[in-house]
Amino acid sequence: MKILVCISKTPDTTARIAFTDNNTQFDENGVQWIINPYDEWYSLVRAIELKEKDPATVIHLITVGGPDCDPVIRKALALGGDEAIRVNAPAKDSYYVAAQIAEIARQEKYDIIFTGKEAIDFNGSAIGGMVAELTDTPYISLATKFELTGNTALISREIEGGEETDEVALPVVVSCQKGMAEQRIPNMRGIMAARTKPLKVVEPAAIDALTSILSFELPPAKAGVKLVSPDNVAELVRLLHEEAKAI
Amino acid sequence: MSVLIFIDQSEGHIKKASYEVATYGAKLAAQLGTTAEALVLGTVTDNLADLGKYGIKIVHQVANETLNHLDAQLFTNVIAESVKQLGATVVIFSHTQTGKAISANVAARLQAGIVTGASALPDTSNGFVVKKTVFSGKAFANIAIHSAIKVISLNPNSFHTLAGDGLAEVSSLAIAVGNPKVKINSVDKIIGEVPLTEADIVVSGGRGLKGPENWGILLDLAKELHAATACSRPVADANWRPHHEHVGQTGVQIAPNLYIALGISGAIQHLAGVNRSKVIVVINKDPEAPFFKAADYGIVGDLFEVVPKLTEEIKKMRGE
Numbered sequence: 001m002k003i004l005v006c007i008s009k010t011p012d013t014t015a016r017i018a019f020t021d022n023n024t025q026f027d028e029n030g031v032q033w034i035i036n037p038y039d040e041w042y043s044l045v046r047a048i049e050l051k052e053k054d055p056a057t058v059i060h061l062i063t064v065g066g067p068d069c070d071p072v073i074r075k076a077l078a079l080g081g082d083e084a085i086r087v088n089a090p091a092k093d094s095y096y097v098a099a100q101i102a103e104i105a106r107q108e109k110y111d112i113i114f115t116g117k118e119a120i121d122f123n124g125s126a127i128g129g130m131v132a133e134l135t136d137t138p139y140i141s142l143a144t145k146f147e148l149t150g151n152t153a154l155i156s157r158e159i160e161g162g163e164e165t166d167e168v169a170l171p172v173v174v175s176c177q178k179g180m181a182e183q184r185i186p187n188m189r190g191i192m193a194a195r196t197k198p199l200k201v202v203e204p205a206a207i208d209a210l211t212s213i214l215s216f217e218l219p220p221a222k223a224g225v226k227l228v229s230p231d232n233v234a235e236l237v238r239l240l241h242e243e244a245k246a247i
Numbered sequence: 248m249s250v251l252i253f254i255d256q257s258e259g260h261i262k263k264a265s266y267e268v269a270t271y272g273a274k275l276a277a278q279l280g281t282t283a284e285a286l287v288l289g290t291v292t293d294n295l296a297d298l299g300k301y302g303i304k305i306v307h308q309v310a311n312e313t314l315n316h317l318d319a320q321l322f323t324n325v326i327a328e329s330v331k332q333l334g335a336t337v338v339i340f341s342h343t344q345t346g347k348a349i350s351a352n353v354a355a356r357l358q359a360g361i362v363t364g365a366s367a368l369p370d371t372s373n374g375f376v377v378k379k380t381v382f383s384g385k386a387f388a389n390i391a392i393h394s395a396i397k398v399i400s401l402n403p404n405s406f407h408t409l410a411g412d413g414l415a416e417v418s419s420l421a422i423a424v425g426n427p428k429v430k431i432n433s434v435d436k437i438i439g440e441v442p443l444t445e446a447d448i449v450v451s452g453g454r455g456l457k458g459p460e461n462w463g464i465l466l467d468l469a470k471e472l473h474a475a476t477a478c479s480r481p482v483a484d485a486n487w488r489p490h491h492e493h494v495g496q497t498g499v500q501i502a503p504n505l506y507i508a509l510g511i512s513g514a515i516q517h518l519a520g521v522n523r524s525k526v527i528v529v530i531n532k533d534p535e536a537p538f539f540k541a542a543d544y545g546i547v548g549d550l551f552e553v554v555p556k557l558t559e560e561i562k563k564m565r566g567e
Binding site: 011013014017019037038041093094095098099117120121122123124125126127128129130132133134138139140141142154158159160161162163164165166167168169175178179209210211212213214215216217218219222223225226227228229230233234236237238239240241244246247 | 257359362436445515547560
C-alpha cells in the first residue's frame with residue numbers, strides 16, 4: 001500500500017490577518033506557520049493509522065513551495081510518514097499546485113491520495129478534485145471515515161443534508177475532514193526520526209497558473225453591538241423583527 | 248459563448264442554493280451581453296421551465312437516471328462535455344457539498360481557471376476578476392482568471408435570489424454517461440431537521456450551557472424559529488452534541504441570515520465559521536466575551552433566564 005498525503009503550510013488559526021504592499025501581499029510579520037489543520041489532523045493522522053495496521057504501507061508527503069516550507073514538512077514527518085517531496089516552486093494557484101502533485105503521482109502510482117478538505121488560508125477546496133481529475137482517479141470529497149478491506153475502501157462522506165457510505169476499488173483520491181482521525185502530538189522519538197527521513201526537493205514541471213491574486217481586502221468593520229437589557233428581551237425580538245428583519 | 252449554470256437536484260427537486268446561482272449566473276450573463284443557460288443532470292419532478300423566473304433562457308437536461316446520484320467522475324465527464332458542446336465560456340456552481348465534489352475537477356478537465364467561494368459578481372470592466380472569501384472569512388481576495396473558460400463556485404447565502412416572470416426553454420442533451428466506479432452503499436439523510444448549511448436561522452450553543460442535559464431551552468428556541476442547531480468545538484469534543492453540529496474554522500462554515508450564539512465566548516476559530524452570517528446575536532453572561540465585538544445585537548445575562556423568555560417573546564410576536 002502506497003499513500004500520498006498532500007501538505008500545505010498555512011498561518012496559525014489565531015494569526016492576525018493583515019496585508020502589505022498596497023494590499024497585494026499577506027503580512028507575514030509575526031505569523032506562526034503550521035501544517036494546514038485538515039492536512040494534519042485528518043489526512044496525515046489517518047494515513048499513519050493505516051500504516052500502524054499494515055506496517056508494509058509506505059507514506060509519502062508532498063508540498064509545493066519554497067524552502068520556507070521545510071520546517072512544516074519536517075514537523076509532518078515527525079508525526080509519521082516515510083519520506084517527503086517538496087516541489088520547489090511558489091504555490092501560484094490551485095491548478096498549478098494540483099498539476100505538480102499529479103505529475104509526481106503519475107510517476108509514483110499511489111493507491112491512496114489524501115488531501116485536507118481545504119486549506120485554511122485560501123479556502124479553495126480544489127486540490128483533491130483537480131488531482132483526481134488530472135490522474136483520472138475516482139474522487140471522494142469531504143470524507144469523515146475511511147476503512148480498508150484489501151484493495152477496497154469504504155468511505156463515509158458528507159453530502160447535503162446527511163452522510164453517505166461509498167465503496168470504491170483503489171486507487172482513490174480522498175479529501176478529509178473532521179471524523180477521519182484525532183489530532184496527535186509528535187513525540188520526541190518522532191521528532192528525532194524526522195531529522196534523518198528523506199526530504200526530496202524536485203524542480204517543478206512547466207505548468208502555467210490560470211489565475212492570479214490582484215489584491216486583498218478586509219471585511220468592513222461591524223457597526224458595533226447593540227446591547228439589550230436582560231430584563232427587556234421583548235426589545236431584542238422587536239429589533240430582530242423590525243430593524244434587522246431577521247425573524 | 249454563454250454562461251452555463253449547474254443546477255443541483257436531490258430526489259427530483261432543485262436545491263435552494265441552485266436558485267441563488269441561477270440568479271447570479273443570469274446577472275453575469277446580462278453583464279457580459281450573453282445568455283444564461285442551465286444544466287440539470289438526472290431526472291427531476293420540478294418544472295424546469297420555471298428556472299426562467301430566475302433569468303435562465305435554456306435549461307439543458309441530461310435525463311439519465313445514473314446521474315440522480317452524485318459521482319465525481321461521471322459528473323465531471325458530463326459537465327465538461329456539455330460545456331464543450333454548448334460552447335459555454337463561464338461555468339457556475341454553488342460552493343456546497345456537491346459543488347466541492349465536482350467544480351475543481353471540471354475546471355481541471357477544461358484547463359479553466361477557477362475561483363471557489365466567490366462572494367460577489369465578477370468585475371468584468373478590465374479582465375475577469377472574482378472576489379472570494381479567504382482566511383476562513385477573515386478577508387477577501389480579488390482573483391483574476393486568465394483562461395478562456397472561467398469557472399466560479401459561489402458561496403451559498405451570499406447572493407440574493409430574485410424571482411420574476413418567464414419560462415425557460417427545456418432541451419434534452421445527449422451525452423454518454425458511462426458506469427460509476429464508486430458504489431454507494433448507503434445514504435443517511437438527517438430527516439426532519441433543517442440542514443445546517445442551508446438554514447436561514449441557526450441557534451448555537453457553547454460551554455455556557457454547562458451540559459447536554461440543558462439543551463432543551465436551545466432546542467425550544469430553535470423549534471420556534473424553525474432554525475437549525477449548531478454548537479462550538481468544545482461542545483462537540485465533549486460529545487454533548489454530534490460532531491456534524493460543530494461550526495467553526497475546523498467544523499462546518501455557515502452563512503445564515505441570523506446566527507444566535509448562546510454561551511459561546513467567540514474564539515477566533517469559532518468566528519471563522521460564522522462570520523459570514525448576516526445578523527449575529529450573542530447571549531452571554533460575560534460582558535468581556537470577544538463574541539460581542541463581532542455581534543450586531545447582544546444581551547449580557549444569564550442564558551438560562553434569557554433564552555426561555557426569548558422563546559416566549561417570539562411566540563407572542565407571532566401571536567401564538
